[in-house]
Amino acid sequence: MKRPVNVMVTGADAPVGERLVRDLLDDSRVDQVLAVPWKEAGHLPKDDRLTVIPVDLSSSRRVHELLFGKARDLDIDIIAHTQLHRTARDESAQVHRYNVEAVRSLLSLSERHPSVRRLVMRSDAAVYQIQRDLPVLIAEHHPLNMTGSAPQWIRDRVEADVTACTRMGMTPLQIVVLRTAEVLAPGTGSQLYDYLESAICLRPAGFDPMLNLLTIQDCAAAIQKAVHNDAQGVFNIPGVDTLPLTAAIRAWGRIGIPFASSLLSPLYHLRSRITGGDFRYGMNRRRFHYSGVLDGTRAREVLSYVPCHPIEWPTD
Amino acid sequence: MPFPPAIARALAQAGLPEEERLRLAGLHFQDAGHGYDAFGMHPDFVALGSLIAGPLYDHYFRVQSTGHEHIPQHGPAILVANHSGNIPIDGMMIWLDVLRHTNPPRVARAVADHFVPSLPFIGTLFARNGMVGGSRGNARALLESGELLMIFPEGTPGIVKPWSERYKLRPFRVGFVEMAIRHSAPVVPCAVVGAEEQMPQLTTSHRLGKPFGIPEVPIPAVPIPLPVRYHLHWGPPIPLDRETTPDQADDSAIVHQAAARIQDAVQGLVDKGLKQRRGIFK
Numbered sequence: 001m002k003r004p005v006n007v008m009v010t011g012a013d014a015p016v017g018e019r020l021v022r023d024l025l026d027d028s029r030v031d032q033v034l035a036v037p038w039k040e041a042g043h044l045p046k047d048d049r050l051t052v053i054p055v056d057l058s059s060s061r062r063v064h065e066l067l068f069g070k071a072r073d074l075d076i077d078i079i080a081h082t083q084l085h086r087t088a089r090d091e092s093a094q095v096h097r098y099n100v101e102a103v104r105s106l107l108s109l110s111e112r113h114p115s116v117r118r119l120v121m122r123s124d125a126a127v128y129q130i131q132r133d134l135p136v137l138i139a140e141h142h143p144l145n146m147t148g149s150a151p152q153w154i155r156d157r158v159e160a161d162v163t164a165c166t167r168m169g170m171t172p173l174q175i176v177v178l179r180t181a182e183v184l185a186p187g188t189g190s191q192l193y194d195y196l197e198s199a200i201c202l203r204p205a206g207f208d209p210m211l212n213l214l215t216i217q218d219c220a221a222a223i224q225k226a227v228h229n230d231a232q233g234v235f236n237i238p239g240v241d242t243l244p245l246t247a248a249i250r251a252w253g254r255i256g257i258p259f260a261s262s263l264l265s266p267l268y269h270l271r272s273r274i275t276g277g278d279f280r281y282g283m284n285r286r287r288f289h290y291s292g293v294l295d296g297t298r299a300r301e302v303l304s305y306v307p308c309h310p311i312e313w314p315t316d
Numbered sequence: 317m318p319f320p321p322a323i324a325r326a327l328a329q330a331g332l333p334e335e336e337r338l339r340l341a342g343l344h345f346q347d348a349g350h351g352y353d354a355f356g357m358h359p360d361f362v363a364l365g366s367l368i369a370g371p372l373y374d375h376y377f378r379v380q381s382t383g384h385e386h387i388p389q390h391g392p393a394i395l396v397a398n399h400s401g402n403i404p405i406d407g408m409m410i411w412l413d414v415l416r417h418t419n420p421p422r423v424a425r426a427v428a429d430h431f432v433p434s435l436p437f438i439g440t441l442f443a444r445n446g447m448v449g450g451s452r453g454n455a456r457a458l459l460e461s462g463e464l465l466m467i468f469p470e471g472t473p474g475i476v477k478p479w480s481e482r483y484k485l486r487p488f489r490v491g492f493v494e495m496a497i498r499h500s501a502p503v504v505p506c507a508v509v510g511a512e513e514q515m516p517q518l519t520t521s522h523r524l525g526k527p528f529g530i531p532e533v534p535i536p537a538v539p540i541p542l543p544v545r546y547h548l549h550w551g552p553p554i555p556l557d558r559e560t561t562p563d564q565a566d567d568s569a570i571v572h573q574a575a576a577r578i579q580d581a582v583q584g585l586v587d588k589g590l591k592q593r594r595g596i597f598k
Contacts, residue, residue, distance in 0.1 A: 132529075133430040135453025136355050142453075206436020210348075210356045242348035244356060250320065251350075290433060291443075293354045295457070310349070 004031035006115075007227055008076045010057060010102075011083030013037030015187045016122070018044060019220040020080060025050060029228060032074045036066065038083070057083060058097035063105040067113055078118045078227050081106055084160075086189025088153040088278050099156035103163050111171040118174040120226045122219075123161040125181050125212075125236070126154050130292040136210065137295040140179070140234045151283050168232055176226045180237040181214040181294050184311055188216070194279040196252040202267060203288060205258035208246050210291035214239030217309040225303045235303060238294035240310040245288060251313035261289070321351060321360040324444075328363035332370075340366065342420040344390075346461060355425075355454070361444035362415070362423055369412045372405070376543050377510065379409050383550035384417040392459040392501040393553070394492055395424055395466045398485055398582050399474035401511035401541070402534040409546050410466055410506060411445070424466035425458050427492075431529040452491065459499040467492045469575070476520050476534045482512035483590060485583050490575040493556070498565035502553040503578055507585030509549065513596045514541040544596050549585045554578055 007024055011017035012035035024030045025047050034051050035044055041052045051074060055066050071079075083102060085095045103121065110116040129143040144158050161177055168175045184193050192213070195201060214237065222237040249256035259267075268281035281288070299305040329337060340363050348354045373379045387395070397410055407426050414424040423446040433439040433449040448454040458465055468474060469488035477486065496503050515536040524533040556574055564570050 132434045132449060133451055135451045135457065136448065137453060137457045139453065204436075206438075206440065208356070208440045210352065210354060240349055242354055243350035243352060246320070247350055247352075291356060293348070 002029070004029055005077045005227070006030070006032040006034070006075050007078045007080055008034040008036060008071055009080045009082065010036045010106075011038070011081070011122075012044060012052070013040060013042040014082065014086065015185055015216050016183060016219050016223075017082040018042060019216050020082060020223050021045075021050065023220050023224050024227075027224065032076075034071060034074055034076055057102035057105070058094060060101065060105040063102065064109060067106075067109045067116070071116070072114060075115045077115060078120065079106060079110060079116055080223050080227055081119060081121045082223065084122065084124065084157070084189065085153075086187070088151065088189070088191060088280050088283060089272065091152040095152060096156055100160045100163065103160045107164065107167050107173070107175070111167075111173045116173070118176070118227075119164075120176045120178065120223055121160075121164050122223060123164075123177050123179045124157045125179055125292070125294055127158045127161045127179060128292065130286040130290050132290050136291040136293055138236065138292055139295045140236055140298055151280065153283065165234060174230065174232050176229075176232055177234045178222055178226055178237050178299075179234065179294070180219050180222065181212045181239045183216055183219050184213045184241075185216050189278075191279050191284055192248070194277050195284070196249065196254055197277065198271070199254060201249045201254045201256050202259040202264055203245055203249070203256050204261035204264060207261075207289045208244045209287060209289060210242060210244055210293050211248060211287070212238045212293045213241040213243075213248070213311055214307065215309040215311055218307045221309075222299065222303070222305045225305045229303050231302045233298075233302075235299040235305075236294040236296050237299055237305065238296040238307060240307045242293055251315050253314045261285070321358050324358070324364040325360040328360060328367050331367040332363060336366070337363065339419070340415075340421055344420055344422045355446075355448050355458075356440070356443035357423065357446045358444050361441075362446065365445040366412060366415055369408050373409055373412045377405070377409060377546040379413065379546040379548060381413050381417065381548040381550070383552075384413060384548070386504055386550045386552050387414055387417055388464065388502065388504065388553070389418055389422070390462070392462050392499055393464050394459075394496050394501050394503045395464060395506055396492065396503055396578055396582060397466070397468055397506040397508055398483075398586055399468035399470045400477060400482065400508065402475060402515040402517055402536050403541070404475060405514065405541060406508045406511040406546075407466065407468070410508070410548065413548050414464065414466070422464050424464050426466045427455055429472055431525075431531075435528055452495070455492070455495050456499070459495060459501050465492075469579070472531050476517065476532045477512070479516050483509075483586050485579055485586070488575045488579045490571050493571045493575045493578065494565045496556045497560045497571065497574070498562050500557040500562060502555050502557050504553045505551040505578060505581040505585055507547075507549040507551075507582055507589050509547040509586060509589035509593060510544045510596070511546065513544045545593070545598055547589050547593055549589045551581055551585050554581060
């Protein structure tokens with residue numbers, strides 16, 4: 001029988017990280033949980049097995065102090081890195097450090113850490129390129145979005161993902177990258193959630209692409225399964241809900257209005273300026289035209305991950 | 317789509333005979349969770365498509381289908397046909413022919429050129445009826461899940477052939493053969509006779525198609541297709557699945573030989589069909 005593992009969870013103040021911490025505390029295969037929120041503990045539960053240390057991971061010095069301080073003291077085996085900057089309109093060197101340099105620091109420090117043997121990193125389906133001549137079902141070898149003009153929100157995700165992938169197999173550290181479908185929930189940085197916040201949702205006329213959406217529960221469950229598995233590599237993590245954009249708008253109780261695609265970018269830019277909303281049409285243009293659905297075959301076969309929590313649509 | 321599946325269902329219920337509706341209820345279909353498959357096909361839109369294409373099939377083009385017993389009733393297969401007529405009505409007629417001559421009904425998943433998904437409205441309408449964009453990944457996923465693929469290996473050069481070259485097949489692309497061998501799928505040849513005469517072509521334009529990425533847009537001599545008679549001739553399956561092993565999909569010589577053989581089979585069916593027909597409208 002395997003000994004219980006000790007897990008460190010970054011991004012523990014975000015909905016996915018918080019849920020993961022709770023799930024790990026309910027898991028008899030886990031002994032100690034080190035939760036690392038960015039600033040505050042948030043709504044994390046009180047538990048003897050839980051240690052909470054707020055750390056700004058964009059500072060490599062702080063990461064070093066964390067890993068070779070409390071993480072070493074707690075004999076952490078596995079790091080579940082769920083931290084991602086959530087606001088698309090924020091673009092700065094600080095955001096880049098938060099998204100990318102934190103991964104670089106975690107990787108290089110974990111490789112020489114006395115107890116850490118595995119790093120599970122949450123990436124994002126936004127790293128994939130979506131275009132008309134690419135497959136609808138997105139496998140792990142699907143082309144990545146390396147467009148130079150892509151916004152920082154996407155470029156950072158791609159860079160962090162590739163940074164982790166390039167270290168796979170180079171050291172004894174086991175590295176797992178989970179490319180999760182979009183989590184449709186508040187506080188997760190979901191572009192679609194912000195889009196659906198409007199009573200009227202404008203969409204490109206004549207197009208109705210297929211989307212795949214994930215819940216916080218399934219996202220945390222996938223990370224938990226990766227924590228307990230010995231496999232390495234990249235895995236797509238799809239959700240239960242695969243549906244067209246118009247069906248998502250209807251199911252969310254919104255009114256979808258088809259509109260000339262060329263006008264949507266300035267209109268949503270204006271909306272962002274007025275309401276402070278985070279949805280950027282330019283960033284979502286391709287996936288609002290062409291279908292892209294994550295193929296979760298590899299996660300099902302290797303990690304035994306099967307999504308089982310459908311989204312609770314307001315109109316259900 | 318501009319309207320939800322419930323409206324498509326209501327229209328199909330109002331227009332299709334009850335017997336056909338019940339038959340279509342048993343459609344071979346893999347629901348991805350909300351009534352659609354992962355590629356966007358929806359059974360209610362398939363029923364609506366059948367309702368719309370039915371009068372064209374029965375009364376306008378008066379389709380005569382022979383050899384449809386060769387269409388596989390289950391398992392993966394690739395249906396291969398000649399392409400013609402300036403607009404893809406041949407695909408619509410084959411789609412309905414397959415739907416009507418399979419039980420439980422199967423949808424021929426048309427593998428369209430890359431530009432089709434980027435056509436507003438048309439791309440979505442076709443996707444609801446089973447079309448997928450022409451990428452290797454889409455074809456692979458469908459064959460692995462046991463679907464029927466409909467492929468026109470001549471591509472756009474086939475559909476925009478000038479009048480003087482009607483029924484002379486353009487060279488077949490070979491990607492579909494590689495897929496058939498790799499996924500052990502039989503290839504079923506089909507000849508479409510009649511479509512070449514539906515819209516005689518004046519010329520083609522590169523410029524008109526540029527905004528949508530269409531390589532060539534045909535300029536026909538008539539505003540709507542002529543009521544020619546369609547003849548669909550299905551041939552016996554070419555059992556690449558039995559004659560080859562999946563690893564031979566990487567053998568270029570074998571792939572090209574098989575493609576030539578399939579092209580000969582389709583050309584043979586076309587020539588036979590032309591001899592048999594008594595006139596363009598008969």
